[in-house]
Amino acid sequence: MESMSILLLGATGAMGQAAARFLAAEDVPFTLAGRDREKLSRLRAKLGKGETAVVALEDEQALRQAMRNHRVVAGAAGPFYRWEGYLGRLALEEGVHYISICDDYDGAQALLDLHEEARAKGLTLITGMGWTPGLTNLAALLGAQELDHVRAIHAAWAGSAEDDSGLAVTLHVLHAFAGKVPSYRGGQLVQVQAGKGPYWVDFPSPLGPVPTYECGHPEPITLSRSFPGVEEVTLRGAITQKLPNAIGRLLGRFSFLHGAKVRPKVAALSMRLLPLLNRLTPAPTSLSGFWVRVEGMKEGKPWQVTRRALGPMDVLTGFPLAVGAADLSQGKVGIPGAYPPEAPGLFMPADIFQRLEAFAVKVERLEGPLTG
Ligand SMILES: NC(=O)c1ccc[n+]([C@@H]2O[C@H](COP(=O)([O-])OP(=O)(O)OC[C@H]3O[C@@H](n4cnc5c(N)ncnc54)[C@H](OP(=O)(O)O)[C@@H]3O)[C@@H](O)[C@H]2O)c1
Known part of the structure; x- marks a missing residue:
């Protein structure tokens, strides 16, 4: 696995599939992760690129294993009130950046609570880079x-x-x-x-x-x-x-x-x-x-x-996630800490809006x- 690559969780979901399409267009290495091997294979075949990883979020050891050797985890598997804090913590412990489309207030708060630890480790965690929030x-x-x-x-x-x-x-x-x-x-x-x-x-x-x-x-x-x-x-x-x-x-x-x-x-x-x-x-x-x-x-x-x-909705949501994950993986955004997308120094909104056209x-x- 290339060290610049992105692990896309929930790749088989409605939003995840769109993010996968945009990642493929960004030309960054990525792994499509989900719990259904068949769906993953079909998506991989459609995109014509990317690795695949079968992993359930509940399987912590398998998830940690999947995160290793990636530079960024991109979260499109929900609901986020259940997963956001847990995924952010695992990403921190495995030394990878994290970005998600989390749209739950309690999930977002749980990720922002990791700010000091993320800063200390030099990692960037971004919550809510989708449509709303995003x-x-x-x-x-x-x-x-x-x-x-x-x-x-x-x-x-x-x-x-x-x-x-x-x-x-x-x-x-x-x-x-x-x-x-x-x-x-x-x-x-x-x-x-x-x-x-x-x-x-x-x-x-x-x-x-x-x-x-x-x-x-x-x-x-x-x-x-x-x-x-x-x-x-x-x-x-x-x-x-x-x-x-x-x-x-x-x-x-x-x-x-x-x-x-x-x-x-x-x-x-x-x-x-x-x-x-x-x-x-x-x-x-x-x-x-x-x-x-x-x-x-x-x-x-x-x-x-x-x-x-x-x-x-899948374009409004999947595009910001893919662009954000690609930017993180290429080191274009990288202030250590846990942030929402509007934090200064992360993204260029006008550029993203223009690309959506x-x-x-x-x-x-x-x-x-x-x-x-
Ligand atoms: N920020 C935003 O603007 C925005 C916009 C839309 C949606 N969202 C949020 O994004 C999330 C995804 O929405 P969606 O419409 O794509 O939902 P979805 O179609 O149900 O997709 C969910 C994805 O998560 C995977 N997943 C769920 N539980 C899992 C588990 N325990 N282990 C591994 N994978 C698991 C599913 O895998 P399977 O294919 O195996 O079921 C699927 O790939 C939701 O929480 C939604 O609220 C955010």
């Missing part, structure tokens, strides 16, 4: 750079259940809409009720306005740390098909559905019903989107900068005086 964080960074003072960051996602219906992401959605979740208000982290809303957000055409709801994601935790002095960071989301959206929020209310054994059963049942629910309440597009508004002051005036885009993802930028 592109949302990069949009916040760009917006913040364009203002003289940042007062608030509002981020939102609209995910299509036609675009991705994997088990891991279904578990994530149930987790995100369950109980109290972190938000940032009045200059401090607070807990808000998941599912509260709606907050209408204007996504690009053809999706248009979508009612979004409070949900549990890493952005309020990481963006509030990255932009000291910010008073408010909110994160709201919605599934674009009405029935899956309503049912996802409803299921979040019942805590007995969220035990470690029960939630996977609820997720499996939801996945079986999804095709029917999607047909009953179709969305205007099968694309998914993000929207980020940074509010503050510019040249003495209250001002806002908004960035928003639509695209296939090759995949028909156009990040729109709107700005103007703050009203109301």
Whole structure:
């Protein structure tokens, strides 16, 4: 195995397969890791390059073995509330850099808690380099750079259940809409009720306005740390098909559905019903989107900068992961410590947004005086 190579965990998943495609295009050596040999072989055959490794995340010894001799571990296996802290720790102990698409607030916090150890070992751990978090964080960074003072960051996602219906992401959605979740208000982290809303957000055409709801994601935790002095960071989301959206929020209310054994059963049942629910309440597009508004002051005036885009969820998610993993493996980014994607000195957001245009993802930028 080449020492520059990337171990892609969850390579057979909906997001992992896209990341694998982009890695193949980046022309960096990589290993596709998953627990199903057949799926791995089919993916390897489709890509025409890469090594494969059959490994279950629960098998710690096998996982450590797989991590060795790689330079970077790229995490696309979820749910991350279960795996992110554990994977970060193993990567640290095996002396490899780590980057993931973790979208769970508790998983992100567990990775950030490894900051001092990562610094001491000279390793870089990056949590949440996907779509949301990921592109949302990069949009916040760009917006913040364009203002003289940042007062608030509002981020939102609209995910299509036609675009991705994997088990891991279904578990994530149930987790995100369950109980109290972190938000940032009045200059401090607070807990808000998941599912509260709606907050209408204007996504690009053809999706248009979508009612979004409070949900549990890493952005309020990481963006509030990255932009000291910010008073408010909110994160709201919605599934674009009405029935899956309503049912996802409803299921979040019942805590007995969220035990470690029960939630996977609820997720499996939801996945079986999804095709029917999607047909009953179709969305205007099968694309998914993000929207980020940074509010503050510019040249003495209250001002806002908004960035928003639509695209296939696997492109929005897999591309940042692949680019980030490739950059890490080639030593282009490498500040030791544990960070979110918006940390200074890691990535060039404008460059990543521009490269996304090759995949028909156009990040729109709107700005103007703050009203109301
Ligand atoms: N940051 C973002 O923007 C973003 C966007 C979308 C999704 N996500 C997150 O990314 C994760 C993946 O989503 P997805 O839609 O790709 O889900 P998915 O289709 O269910 O894929 C999950 C992948 O993880 C693997 N996996 C699961 N448990 C494993 C285990 N115990 N050992 C080894 N491999 C295991 C699966 O392997 P098998 O093929 O063997 O099942 C599969 O390859 C989810 O947690 C989701 O919440 C993040």
